[in-house]
Amino acid sequence: MHNSLFTPMKNLLPIFLAFLFLNLIACEPKKPAPEKDNLEGKAWWKEGVLYQIYPQSFKDTDGDGYGDFKGVIEKLDYLESLGITMVWMNPFFESPMVDNGYDVSDYRGINPRYGTMEDFQAMLDGMHARGIKFVLDVVVNHSSDQHDWFLQSRSSRDNPYRDYYHWWPAEKGTPPYRHSLFDPEGAWEYDSLTNAFYLHTFAEQQPDLNWENPKVRQEVYDIMKFWAEKGVDGFRMDAFQFASKDTTWPEFPEGHEKDFIKWYGMRPQLHEYLKEMYAEVIEPYGVFAVAEGAGSTFQDAHDLVDADRKELQMAYHFETVDLSRTPEGYDLADFKNVFSKWDSAFAEKGWISIFLSNHDNARMVNRFANPDPKFITPSTQLINTFLMSMRGTPFTYYGDEIGMTNIDMPTIEEYVDVEALGKYQAAKSSGQDMEEFMQILNYNSRENGRTPMQWDATLQAGFTTGTPWMRVNPNYTEINVSAQDQDPTSILNHFRKMTKVRKENPALVYGKYELVQKEHPDIYAFTRKGEGQNLMVILNFSKNSSSIKLDQLPTESNLIINNYSDVNVNDQDMSLNLKPYQALIFSFD
Numbered sequence: 001m002h003n004s005l006f007t008p009m010k011n012l013l014p015i016f017l018a019f020l021f022l023n024l025i026a027c028e029p030k031k032p033a034p035e036k037d038n039l040e041g042k043a044w045w046k047e048g049v050l051y052q053i054y055p056q057s058f059k060d061t062d063g064d065g066y067g068d069f070k071g072v073i074e075k076l077d078y079l080e081s082l083g084i085t086m087v088w089m090n091p092f093f094e095s096p097m098v099d100n101g102y103d104v105s106d107y108r109g110i111n112p113r114y115g116t117m118e119d120f121q122a123m124l125d126g127m128h129a130r131g132i133k134f135v136l137d138v139v140v141n142h143s144s145d146q147h148d149w150f151l152q153s154r155s156s157r158d159n160p161y162r163d164y165y166h167w168w169p170a171e172k173g174t175p176p177y178r179h180s181l182f183d184p185e186g187a188w189e190y191d192s193l194t195n196a197f198y199l200h201t202f203a204e205q206q207p208d209l210n211w212e213n214p215k216v217r218q219e220v221y222d223i224m225k226f227w228a229e230k231g232v233d234g235f236r237m238d239a240f241q242f243a244s245k246d247t248t249w250p251e252f253p254e255g256h257e258k259d260f261i262k263w264y265g266m267r268p269q270l271h272e273y274l275k276e277m278y279a280e281v282i283e284p285y286g287v288f289a290v291a292e293g294a295g296s297t298f299q300d301a302h303d304l305v306d307a308d309r310k311e312l313q314m315a316y317h318f319e320t321v322d323l324s325r326t327p328e329g330y331d332l333a334d335f336k337n338v339f340s341k342w343d344s345a346f347a348e349k350g351w352i353s354i355f356l357s358n359h360d361n362a363r364m365v366n367r368f369a370n371p372d373p374k375f376i377t378p379s380t381q382l383i384n385t386f387l388m389s390m391r392g393t394p395f396t397y398y399g400d401e402i403g404m405t406n407i408d409m410p411t412i413e414e415y416v417d418v419e420a421l422g423k424y425q426a427a428k429s430s431g432q433d434m435e436e437f438m439q440i441l442n443y444n445s446r447e448n449g450r451t452p453m454q455w456d457a458t459l460q461a462g463f464t465t466g467t468p469w470m471r472v473n474p475n476y477t478e479i480n481v482s483a484q485d486q487d488p489t490s491i492l493n494h495f496r497k498m499t500k501v502r503k504e505n506p507a508l509v510y511g512k513y514e515l516v517q518k519e520h521p522d523i524y525a526f527t528r529k530g531e532g533q534n535l536m537v538i539l540n541f542s543k544n545s546s547s548i549k550l551d552q553l554p555t556e557s558n559l560i561i562n563n564y565s566d567v568n569v570n571d572q573d574m575s576l577n578l579k580p581y582q583a584l585i586f587s588f589d
């Protein structure tokens with residue numbers, strides 16, 4: 001009796017198991033979710049050091065003057081030698097390149113300038129083999145106007161893709177003026193084909209996608225899944241604050257330029273979209289996401305990265321890079337204030353990235369260190385020490401590990417960047433002093449940060465055998481990887497030391513940050529305490545010597561970092577005399 005009941009069930013078992021297996025395959029993402037991070041606890045993306053590669057300018061292997069994936073593959077050992085653990089690469093997708101790839105015409109296709117999908121896979125595998133995670137740039141506030149979605153959308157008012165973008169029918173009159181970040185004429189563009197205006201927060205060729213349309217959101221998640229299944233480990237969400245907006249709002253009131261985001265983006269639905277994205281992609285694929293922008297208030301920033309809300313893991317704000325936008329530079333007191341303020345905002349919860357340069361900014365050396373040949377080495381070492389000592393994930397921009405500097409471009413003819421050209425037009429038509437404008441542009445333009453990587457002192461800095469897409473900085477004969485590689489006192493080797501020190505001293509990642517002698521005019525000093533360690537970071541931001549009195553002093557045995565060969569300590573009055581741009585880290589009980 002018992003047996004007869006059991007026998008038919010047993011016969012069905014293989015079928016049942018096969019069914020279960022097929023179902024599991026269908027439901028489970030191909031990439032297994034890695035060990036779950038407790039978002040408020042420890043995580044690889046908190047402990048890592050990220051290196052940003054601007055692919056166009058990193059290393060060219062086929063002589064066309066543009067960097068490529070094979071170039072990155074050639075430099076994988078170099079990346080490993082830096083001690084970095086994550087790479088964020090700017091967009092490399094199919095694109096008409098109006099905004100150097102931030103205008104995507106096919107999110108699954110690779111711009112042949114960079115190579116093929118096989119090359120991409122080889123590069124990714126090469127990184128993974130070296131313990132380096134890969135972060136993909138996701139540009140989905142807008143697409144290119146050459147993307148098939150937009151070509152369809154503009155073709156007729158009843159095209160199924162019409163609602164993929166924001167349209168304003170001309171019979172409603174002219175839309176309320178809206179500022180564009182790149183287009184001096186504003187963010188609405190008239191399209192005679194359907195007698196309507198479309199919205200573009202950036203260039204005219206970058207129409208904003210309509211995130212209110214669930215189909216658009218699903219398209220985005222599908223794109224992210226496509227890349228997650230190829231093995232990418234994280235996403236950087238470009239211009240993400242603008243994804244949710246109220247298109248009917250008028251121009252922001254005068255004097256509110258600083259609150260641009262509040263007026264034009266960060267609508268409450270953004271959080272709903274992020275939660276949806278988290279559930280669809282981030283959690284099931286075990287990937288991480290960092291958003292460009294952190295809203296306009298601390299509350300916004302918190303809400304974006306609060307682990308309980310399940311939206312994002314990290315965000316980055318612009319208050320620190322905004323400190324030094326003119327050749328006058330910045331004030332150390334403001335610098336301390338901004339970093340301390342953001343640290344305290346995230347002291348209990350949340351996580352941010354720490355950076356002072358990227359592809360949207362001029363070089364860190366000119367803006368925050370000192371490019372004078374006499375000071376470039378200690379001052380760049382000091383800034384890199386600082387970036388690796390703060391709470392938050394350090395983001396290093398390619399070339400900052402060797403102290404690459406701004407390039408001198410005093411006349412507008414040399415500029416190719418859509419942002420610089422737009423600003424120039426706007427300044428001209430508003431009657432600004434153009435001499436002064438060019439001085440500021442030359443100091444501050446993001447083209448400064450896009451010159452080819454300086455590998456060695458051979459022609460074109462070893463970047464290409466052809467003609468580089470952008471002029472190599474003439475100082476490549478002095479500032480290059482090869483010149484610094486074997487020199488233990490170089491900027492490069494100090495950087496390597498710092499990634500190691502960060503890895504070996506968890507207090508630098510998780511420890512509590514506390515400012516020491518806030519009012520000191522030259523020295524930025526702070527402690528990091530936690531994980532069973534007490535660390536003191538002392539940075540002399542001045543080109544002159546400066547001293548500070550402390551309760552604890554470095555000794556031979558507790559000194560962890562020093563960018564000079566000695567330390568001038570006075571035990572009598574408990575003071576420390578620091579050389580120009582001297583940077584120290586030491587432990588204490």
Ligand code: NOJ
Binds near residue numbers: 099103202238292359
């Ligand atoms: C932010 C990117 O960092 C920048 O390079 C780009 O121009 C705009 N978003 C538009 O995508």
